[in-house]
Amino acid sequence: MGIARAAAFAPASMGNYGVAFDVIGVAFAEPGDVISAEWRDQPGAIIASIEGDGGRLPLDPAQNTATVAANSLLRHLGLRRGVSLALQKGLPLGSGLGSSAASAVAAVVAINALAGEPLSREELLPACLDGEALISGYHPDNAGPSLLGGITLITGAHLTEIRRMPVPDNLRFALVTPDLSVSTAAARALLPKTVPLRAMVAQTAAVARLVDALHRGDLEAMAEAMERDGIIEPARSSLIPLLAEARAAAKRAGALNLVISGAGPTLAAVCAGDETAGRVAAALGALYDGAGIGCMARATSVSAEGARVLAVE
Amino acid sequence: MGIARAAAFAPASMGNYGVAFDVIGVAFAEPGDVISAEWRDQPGAIIASIEGDGGRLPLDPAQNTATVAANSLLRHLGLRRGVSLALQKGLPLGSGLGSSAASAVAAVVAINALAGEPLSREELLPACLDGEALISGYHPDNAGPSLLGGITLITGAHLTEIRRMPVPDNLRFALVTPDLSVSTAAARALLPKTVPLRAMVAQTAAVARLVDALHRGDLEAMAEAMERDGIIEPARSSLIPLLAEARAAAKRAGALNLVISGAGPTLAAVCAGDETAGRVAAALGALYDGAGIGCMARATSVSAEGARVLAVE
Numbered sequence: 112m113g114i115a116r117a118a119a120f121a122p123a124s125m126g127n128y129g130v131a132f133d134v135i136g137v138a139f140a141e142p143g144d145v146i147s148a149e150w151r152d153q154p155g156a157i158i159a160s161i162e163g164d165g166g167r168l169p170l171d172p173a174q175n176t177a178t179v180a181a182n183s184l185l186r187h188l189g190l191r192r193g194v195s196l197a198l199q200k201g202l203p204l205g206s207g208l209g210s211s212a213a214s215a216v217a218a219v220v221a222i223n224a225l226a227g228e229p230l231s232r233e234e235l236l237p238a239c240l241d242g243e244a245l246i247s248g249y250h251p252d253n254a255g256p257s258l259l260g261g262i263t264l265i266t267g268a269h270l271t272e273i274r275r276m277p278v279p280d281n282l283r284f285a286l287v288t289p290d291l292s293v294s295t296a297a298a299r300a301l302l303p304k305t306v307p308l309r310a311m312v313a314q315t316a317a318v319a320r321l322v323d324a325l326h327r328g329d330l331e332a333m334a335e336a337m338e339r340d341g342i343i344e345p346a347r348s349s350l351i352p353l354l355a356e357a358r359a360a361a362k363r364a365g366a367l368n369l370v371i372s373g374a375g376p377t378l379a380a381v382c383a384g385d386e387t388a389g390r391v392a393a394a395l396g397a398l399y400d401g402a403g404i405g406c407m408a409r410a411t412s413v414s415a416e417g418a419r420v421l422a423v424e
Numbered sequence: 425m426g427i428a429r430a431a432a433f434a435p436a437s438m439g440n441y442g443v444a445f446d447v448i449g450v451a452f453a454e455p456g457d458v459i460s461a462e463w464r465d466q467p468g469a470i471i472a473s474i475e476g477d478g479g480r481l482p483l484d485p486a487q488n489t490a491t492v493a494a495n496s497l498l499r500h501l502g503l504r505r506g507v508s509l510a511l512q513k514g515l516p517l518g519s520g521l522g523s524s525a526a527s528a529v530a531a532v533v534a535i536n537a538l539a540g541e542p543l544s545r546e547e548l549l550p551a552c553l554d555g556e557a558l559i560s561g562y563h564p565d566n567a568g569p570s571l572l573g574g575i576t577l578i579t580g581a582h583l584t585e586i587r588r589m590p591v592p593d594n595l596r597f598a599l600v601t602p603d604l605s606v607s608t609a610a611a612r613a614l615l616p617k618t619v620p621l622r623a624m625v626a627q628t629a630a631v632a633r634l635v636d637a638l639h640r641g642d643l644e645a646m647a648e649a650m651e652r653d654g655i656i657e658p659a660r661s662s663l664i665p666l667l668a669e670a671r672a673a674a675k676r677a678g679a680l681n682l683v684i685s686g687a688g689p690t691l692a693a694v695c696a697g698d699e700t701a702g703r704v705a706a707a708l709g710a711l712y713d714g715a716g717i718g719c720m721a722r723a724t725s726v727s728a729e730g731a732r733v734l735a736v737e
Contacts, residue, residue, distance in 0.1 A: 134629045264636055266629035274636060305618040311627060311655070316447045316579035318628040319635045323577055323587060326639035342624070 114423050117224035118147040121217035121418040123202045124209035125379055126252035128262070129337025129370040130317040135276070136263050138256040138414035139284060142208070145199040145421065146177060146217035148225050155193040156181035156218070163200035180215035180242025184222050187238060188229060194222055203407070205292035207373030209253030215242030216257045216418045224420040232258060232417070233270050240268060247295045253373070260417025262325065276322070278413050279330040281383050285366060285391035287357065287398075288377040290405035293350050298374030301346050310341050334367035334381040344371055351375050353402060357395055364394035385410065427736050430537035431460040434530035434731040436515045437522035438692055439565035441575070442650025442683040443630040448589070449522075449576050451569040451727035452597060455515040457523070458734065459490060459530035461507045461538050468506045469494035469531070476513035493528035493555025497535050500551060501542060507535055516720070518605035520686035522566030528555030529570045533731040545571060545730070546583050553581060560608045566686070573730025575638065589635070591726050592643040594696050598679060598704035600670065600711075601690040603718035606663050611687030614659050623654050647680035647694040657684055664688050666715060670708055677707035698723065 122143040128135035151157070156178040158170045172178035177196055185193065196218055204210050219238045223230055239254040247253075255273050256263045262276040306314075317339035324332035348354050351371060357378050358369040365387040366380035378395065382388040388410035396408030435456040441448035464470070469491040471483045485491035490509055498506065509531055517523050532551045536543055552567040560566075568576045568586050575589040619627075630652035637645035661667050664684060670691050671682040678700040679693035691708065695701040701723035709721030 131628065131632065133625045134632050264632055266633050274633075276636070302621055305620050306624050307618050308615055308655075311619050311624045312446045314624060315444065315628050315631040319444065319447050319577055319631050320579050320587075322632045322635040323589070323639070326636070342621075 114225050114227065116147060116149045116424045117221045118145060118421040119217045119221035119224060119418060120145050120421050121213040121220060121257045122414040123213060124253045124256040125207070125372040126209060127343065127371070127373055129321070129368070130314060130340040131321055131337070132340070132343045133250060133252050134265060134318060135321070136252045136256040136265060138260045138417050139208070139286070139411045140414045141409070141411050142202040144201050144210070144213040144217045146214065146221045147197040148181075148194045148218065148221040150225065151193045151195045153193050154185070154191060156185060157193065157195050159195045159197050161198045161200065164204060167204055168198075168200070174245070176211040176215040176242035176245050177218035179245050180238050181218045181222055183241035184219050184235070184238035188226060190226065194225065196221075203288055205294055206288045207293065207371065207375045207377040208288070209257055209373065211246040212239065212243045212253035212257050215239045216254055218242070220258070220418045220420060224423050236270060236273070256417065258418050260414045262413065264322070276325045277328060278415070279325065279328045279333060282330055283382045283385055283388035283410060283412050285361065285380040285382055285388045285395060285408070285410050286372065286377055287392065287395035287406050287408040289352060289399050291352075291376055293375045295374045298347055298350060301350065302343065303346060306342050313339070313341055330381070330383055331367055337370055337381065338368045340370070347371060347375060351378065352404060353398060354378070357398055360394045360398045361391050364391040366391045382410075427538050427540065429460060429462045429737045430534045431458060431734040432530045432534035432537060432731055433458050433734050434526040434533060434570045435727040436526060437566045437569040438520070438685040439522060440656065440684070440686055442634070442681070443627060443653040443656075444634055444650070445653070445656045446563060446565050447578060447631060448634070449565045449569040449578060451573045451730050452521070452599070452724045453727045454722070454724050455521070457514050457526040457530045458512040459527065459534045460510040461494075461531065461534040463538065464506045464508045466506050467498070467504060469498060470506065470508050472508045472510050474511045474513065477517060480517055481511075481513070487558070489524040489528040489555040489558050490531035492558050493551050494531045494535055496554035497532050497548070497551035501539060503539065507538065509534070516601055518607055519601045520606065520684065520688045520690040521601070522570055522686065524559040525552065525556045525566035525570050528552045529567055529731045531555070533571070533733060537733045537736050549583060549586070569730065571731050573727050575726065577635070589638045590641060591728070592638065592641045592646060595643055596695045596698055596701035596723060596725050598674065598693040598695055598701045598708060598721070598723050599685065599690055600705065600708035600719050600721040602665060602712050604665075604689055606688045608687045611660055611663060614663070615656065616659060619655050626652070626654055643694070643696055644680055650683055650694065651681045653683070660684060660688060664691070665717060666711060667691070670711055673707045673711045674704050677704040679704045695723075
């Protein structure tokens with residue numbers, strides 16, 4: 112009978128690497144989603160259960176990124192059987208950490224394991240993107256890093272447009288997610304439709320410095336370039352309470368920068384080393400707690416490998 | 425008495441490295457300008473002679489980038505004597521090859537040699553920029569590469585914002601300059617004041633790919649990324665006769681791409697190796713000749729060292 116059940120983990124990710132809006136993404140070691148997949152006789156994917164979402168995610172297979180991605184993969188593989196998915200949400204919804212992408216990626220990696228690994232990680236990307244498209248359009252800024260790991264340069268949806276970038280030594284992140292939800296659609300609606308040519312030149316220059324710094328392994332230059340965002344962050348800063356205070360607190364605690372993760376409200380601060388990242392996470396947590404805003408704060412690192420199979424039975 | 429006369433060469437440059445508008449520049453091994461400087465007792469810089477400009481350049485020290493840059497350096501050095509400059513224009517005016525920057529750079533490097541090299545090449549940049557500002561604003565996209573050589577990433581006017589990039593092996597250029605003059609001001613006037621956000625993202629993605637390719641020494645990926653310009657070239661293409669035909673002819677002859685050099689009308693085609701560059705230059709020359717448009721075509725390489733002192737007496 113072969114494999115009856117397979118489980119996979121897919122990590123959180125930051126789709127906007129600071130100034131590199133829709134161009135560079137990164138996978139975090141944690142948190143992440145876990146999906147367990149089992150065969151069922153009927154065709155198509157269904158959701159058996161969801162834990163950790165506070166009852167907010169849809170069970171309807173047409174409305175959940177995990178099942179949409181799963182069905183895309185089942186079609187691609189030409190499978191007549193279907194799958195039943197059990198979803199453990201490890202990362203918060205609408206938080207700027209690529210929640211919908213992580214669910215799509217975990218589903219697809221679990222089903223690929225269930226089917227005996229017919230496809231490579233890279234070949235799984237189209238199905239992940241089909242799932243992600245349900246929420247935020249056909250763009251691999253979160254699904255790419257969550258699936259493949261590392262820091263990824265993403266210039267289009269085709270695989271040849273996704274390149275792994277070198278990861279600077281000692282790169283750590285402090286993340287804080289204040290207790291409020293920001294929808295990607297709402298955050299996108301705040302963006303300007305057009306930008307002045309001068310601002311575009313400044314943005315391209317900053318992205319060029321960022322890519323240069325990544326290749327040189329220069330953590331400080333990388334962090335500095337990430338913060339040179341004159342377009343996206345100013346448009347969205349109103350969505351994030353205490354953004355300026357958080358940046359100041361993070362830097363006082365030793366962070367090299369602080370940027371909005373994706374559409375927010377998660378904030379990510381680049382730090383050199385575990386100790387600093389822990390201190391910065393604590394400072395960010397204390398800031399929001401002190402202001403009466405609940406939050407989750409943690410220190411993490413880059414997920415080098417991205418999504419992974421946890422168990423096969 | 426010390427040195428009485430010094431001469432310096434400053435190379436042509438391309439300020440827009442394809443899609444990297446105002447962000448990456450490159451110095452060409454040739455052509456270039458030569459300036460010879462002599463002391464004079466009166467303060468300030470004057471122009472004794474100009475050759476090779478067809479009588480078009482102003483002799484007025486306030487109107488020529490060479491003397492404006494020279495006076496900036498004389499002031500910075502606190503010199504009471506002045507200089508007399510003899511200028512040999514080796515590169516065509518208004519051609520997109522950084523003519524005004526080359527004159528400013530050659531003047532400054534010659535005067536620094538005359539004064540016994542008190543400043544490093546890098547320290548000469550502000551004076552060069554003061555000269556260049558007369559024509560095209562305070563931006564080092566041409567003066568930086570002409571002074572320092574190589575491929576330079578330029579994200580601001582301060583020296584810390586100028587970084588040398590790795591030069592891919594075997595990188596050569598075929599240049600063709602049709603016989604028509606394009607003023608930088610006119611070419612800038614054609615640019616859109618604002619760009620759609622989507623176009624900005626595509627432009628930053630292309631520049632990121634370009635910087636990544638330079639670091640990986642991937643000549644083909646570099647050339648391909650340079651051509652991904654959805655903003656600047658479309659706005660200026662009407663200034664360049666036979667642009668599409670030139671691109672097709674260059675590629676038929678083996679070029680990896682073709683872009684407008686600076687504000688044009690010079691076109692630059694990236695080629696792998698001398699033989700291909702020569703063949704492409706010949707094809708571009710034949711195209712314009714056949715259309716009854718006079719032109720200069722040549723094959724060249726990257727100037728690794730930039731401006732240099734030719735003689736000191």
